[in-house]
Amino acid sequence: MTTRILATEFDYLKPATLEEALKILAEKENVRILAGGTDVIVKMKVAGMTCDYLMDIKGIDALDYAKLDDKGVFHIGALAKLSHLEKDPVIAERYPALKEAFHLMASISVRNMATMAGNFCNASPVADSVVPSICYNAVLTLASVRGERTVPVEKFFLAPGVTVMEKDEMLVDIALPQPEANSGDAFIKKTRVRPDIAKISVGARVIRDGEKACFCRIAMGAIAATPAYLEETSALFVGKKVTPELIAEVAAHASASIRPIDDNRTTAEYRVAIAEVLTKDALTEAWRNAGGEL
Amino acid sequence: MSNLLPLTLKVNGEEKTFLASPHASLLRVLRDNYYWDVKCGCEEGDCGTCTVLLDGKAVKSCITLAHNCAGHEVWTDKGLGYNDEITRMIQDAFVECGSIQCGFCTPGMIVAAKHYIDHGGIADRKEIRKAISGNLCRCTGYNKIVDAIYKVAVELGREVR
Amino acid sequence: MSKHDITLNVNGKKYELTVESNELLLNVLRERLYLTGSKYGCGIAECGACTILKDDESYFACMVPAVAADGWNITTVEGLADGDKLNPVQQAFIDNSAIQCGFCVPGMVVTSTALLRENPDPDEDFVKDYLRGNFCRCTGYVAMVKSVLDAAGKMKEAK
Numbered sequence: 001m002t003t004r005i006l007a008t009e010f011d012y013l014k015p016a017t018l019e020e021a022l023k024i025l026a027e028k029e030n031v032r033i034l035a036g037g038t039d040v041i042v043k044m045k046v047a048g049m050t051c052d053y054l055m056d057i058k059g060i061d062a063l064d065y066a067k068l069d070d071k072g073v074f075h076i077g078a079l080a081k082l083s084h085l086e087k088d089p090v091i092a093e094r095y096p097a098l099k100e101a102f103h104l105m106a107s108i109s110v111r112n113m114a115t116m117a118g119n120f121c122n123a124s125p126v127a128d129s130v131v132p133s134i135c136y137n138a139v140l141t142l143a144s145v146r147g148e149r150t151v152p153v154e155k156f157f158l159a160p161g162v163t164v165m166e167k168d169e170m171l172v173d174i175a176l177p178q179p180e181a182n183s184g185d186a187f188i189k190k191t192r193v194r195p196d197i198a199k200i201s202v203g204a205r206v207i208r209d210g211e212k213a214c215f216c217r218i219a220m221g222a223i224a225a226t227p228a229y230l231e232e233t234s235a236l237f238v239g240k241k242v243t244p245e246l247i248a249e250v251a252a253h254a255s256a257s258i259r260p261i262d263d264n265r266t267t268a269e270y271r272v273a274i275a276e277v278l279t280k281d282a283l284t285e286a287w288r289n290a291g292g293e294l
Numbered sequence: 295m296s297n298l299l300p301l302t303l304k305v306n307g308e309e310k311t312f313l314a315s316p317h318a319s320l321l322r323v324l325r326d327n328y329y330w331d332v333k334c335g336c337e338e339g340d341c342g343t344c345t346v347l348l349d350g351k352a353v354k355s356c357i358t359l360a361h362n363c364a365g366h367e368v369w370t371d372k373g374l375g376y377n378d379e380i381t382r383m384i385q386d387a388f389v390e391c392g393s394i395q396c397g398f399c400t401p402g403m404i405v406a407a408k409h410y411i412d413h414g415g416i417a418d419r420k421e422i423r424k425a426i427s428g429n430l431c432r433c434t435g436y437n438k439i440v441d442a443i444y445k446v447a448v449e450l451g452r453e454v455r
Numbered sequence: 456m457s458k459h460d461i462t463l464n465v466n467g468k469k470y471e472l473t474v475e476s477n478e479l480l481l482n483v484l485r486e487r488l489y490l491t492g493s494k495y496g497c498g499i500a501e502c503g504a505c506t507i508l509k510d511d512e513s514y515f516a517c518m519v520p521a522v523a524a525d526g527w528n529i530t531t532v533e534g535l536a537d538g539d540k541l542n543p544v545q546q547a548f549i550d551n552s553a554i555q556c557g558f559c560v561p562g563m564v565v566t567s568t569a570l571l572r573e574n575p576d577p578d579e580d581f582v583k584d585y586l587r588g589n590f591c592r593c594t595g596y597v598a599m600v601k602s603v604l605d606a607a608g609k610m611k612e613a614k
Contacts, residue, residue, distance in 0.1 A: 003517070005477075006520070009456045009477055011456065011457040012457050012459060012520065014523075037518050037520070038500055038515075041518045041519075041520070042499045042518070107587050108566065108569070108570075108587075108588060109503065109506055109512075109566065109588050110500055112512040113519075194587045391552075392595060395594075435593065
């Protein structure tokens with residue numbers, strides 16, 4: 001194994017349009033998509049990833065966008081780069097937890113190269129841009145020569161590195177619904193040093209209705225085989241007067257309900273202990289951002 | 295052989311009486327009595343981490359016989375930092391200039407710098423390097439340490455070269 | 456394997472090359488264009504020793520297949536100075552004793568140059584955060600952060 005060169009061999013293809021790209025995916029075997037390359041090239045160097053065709057989609061300008069549609073839904077195209085999204089004013093205003101996640105990812109040079117769609121398709125259990133997207137009820141559009149279909153983000157991931165995408169499909173759009181009034185969110189990530197991948201991360205979003213929450217989504221990274229939506233834990237927060245005691249109860253439930261593993265970043269013990277702390281912190285911050293008091 | 299004899303001397307402004315064996319070094323006596331800012335590096339007079347002031351002059355405490363210091367005055371980096379403005383200036387300059395990485399050479403380095411300044415040290419990088427030539431640093435490459443001492447010399451209005 | 460004719464605009468000069476599909480930009484820059492300023496450190500986009508600019512943005516050259524860089528405007532560390540006149544970041548690194556072994560320095564000054572193009576008036580926290588993808592084993596970073604702030608100050612004065 002060497003990281004000095006790319007030891008694997010492949011043909012390089014660069015389609016000019018999405019149509020061309022989808023045709024290649026349909027007609028050829030063993031195609032890898034190259035956008036920023038910050039996961040694919042690394043995996044080719046150290047994790048034995050191979051392909052017969054490396055398909056560079058950076059020529060498809062139509063996929064580089066981040067914009068609101070006329071229904072107030074924010075669409076992020078497959079080629080939108082993390083560093084550009086990090087500076088997007090709409091994301092800053094409407095999806096601050098996502099902006100926070102972007103900012104904490106890797107380093108500036110990686111973010112200048114990498115795409116949000118790539119972070120999704122790499123399907124790491126600790127994908128930082130996925131965790132807040134779960135809280136925002138993101139919807140993904142997958143395209144192929146057979147047409148398009150949509151998948152809610154919490155149904156997209158199957159296992160580490162594995163998504164529901166068929167061999168001929170490509171993720172083309174990530175849609176974030178318009179946040180409701182009185183909604184608040186937070187994202188917290190724990191690492192060894194700043195540019196590291198997270199040991200554990202928590203995203204939380206709530207919608208406040210008076211002194212209660214009428215909606216809550218808590219998501220976590222690095223505690224399961226995929227980024228996880230803690231559905232049961234989130235439901236505990238809804239419909240009750242929000243107090244520090246309720247937050248503590250929900251945080252304890254989060255910690256008790258997860259089954260993390262030991263890995264090269266940290267231990268299951270750490271994850272279980274810190275899940276409670278981060279859930280408490282994230283819920284508190286989200287509640288305050290929703291205009292709630294404690 | 296542990297015939298401990300009383301040893302009275304001034305350390306960091308206070309008169310102290312320690313029990314020390316005749317062959318103990320000043321370094322060992324200081325560290326045995328909790329003056330842990332004085333570091334033990336090579337213990338053979340090379341590295342300079344043990345540097346303290348003895349009657350106003352920088353000495354290597356690891357090769358100084360403790361009982362020879364009876365009735366004399368010793369100052370360590372920490373004691374000087376609490377009591378001496380020039381040392382405080384040096385300490386601040388070290389922090390500002392990024393002259394501290396692991397920190398192990400720092401107390402001895404600061405005392406050496408204090409000696410240099412007290413003995414008319416000027417803002418001249420070559421002279422400064424001579425003054426700290428008895429203090430080894432494994433981390434910083436010395437440049438920033440020289441920067442800090444130079445800065446203090448300039449602030450004190452010494453000749454600038 | 457496929458071969459591709461590409462054009463790279465590096466430091467204002469146009470290079471036309473034929474590259475294999477799996478050749479990496481860092482190796483093309485170093486071994487074929489003899490621009491050895493950009494270093495091979497980790498090879499997996501973590502240490503920052505290979506940092507170059509694509510237009511005004513910092514990129515890791517070890518992570519880019521050369522064929523994917525066709526048509527790019529690339530600046531390497533060799534392209535920062537104006538003849539004999541070092542750019543303000545380079546000069547500040549020297550003035551502030553921010554160089555020990557020097558291996559990380561090309562990546563550091565390239566990233567710092569991008570930083571100041573993006574934000575000409577950074578504070579210490581911004582600089583520390585921006586440089587988190589450039590690792591230095593020697594200096595402890597303090598003087599490097601100071602250098603960037605120093606360069607920012609001098610560039611503002613010059614205006």
